[in-house]
Amino acid sequence: MIVFDLSCDNGHRFEGWFRSSAAFAEQDERGQLMCPHCGTSTVGKAPMAPAVPAKGNHSRPTGQAVEAARGEPSSQQGGAIPPALQDAMQKLAKLQAETIKHSTYVGDRFAEESRAMHYGEKDAALIHGKADAKEARALLDEGIALAPLLVPYTPPDEAN
Numbered sequence: 001m002i003v004f005d006l007s008c009d010n011g012h013r014f015e016g017w018f019r020s021s022a023a024f025a026e027q028d029e030r031g032q033l034m035c036p037h038c039g040t041s042t043v044g045k046a047p048m049a050p051a052v053p054a055k056g057n058h059s060r061p062t063g064q065a066v067e068a069a070r071g072e073p074s075s076q077q078g079g080a081i082p083p084a085l086q087d088a089m090q091k092l093a094k095l096q097a098e099t100i101k102h103s104t105y106v107g108d109r110f111a112e113e114s115r116a117m118h119y120g121e122k123d124a125a126l127i128h129g130k131a132d133a134k135e136a137r138a139l140l141d142e143g144i145a146l147a148p149l150l151v152p153y154t155p156p157d158e159a160n
Helices: 021-029 064-070 083-101 110-118 133-141
Strands: 002-008 013-018 043-045 104-107 127-129
Touching: 002 021, 013 021, 021 043, 104 110, 110 127, 110 133
Parallel strands: 104 127
Antiparallel strands: 002 013, 002 043
């Protein structure tokens, strides 16, 4: 996995996690990236500070300097995820996995299949697949219910 700092044309900054740089480029090209704050699909990489490890030969503070630096311990040291959020994320992942287990993967035909079911050309069924932001908005405008998969998912045709 790779993490990028992203920003939208409205100035919102957020992180995006991707399987690889190529996966980011593919999703960007398909218009599948969306700002979680305002929903715009005009999103790009933002400048990132490089992760530079500390040199091993710097002098280490001792005595009073160490005591002063310690201060009060933070309840969120190291960017730890709060237990309640971890629990919610695990429940969401489990729910998504159960839903996917009982649905059919239709890949890039998601919009087409959704419309066929919505307009009675096909029997209704649970499906999941791929749609870019423009296709998803068009489906919603037509009154077709859909929801994004919130937990990273590898389609069966891309799995090892």
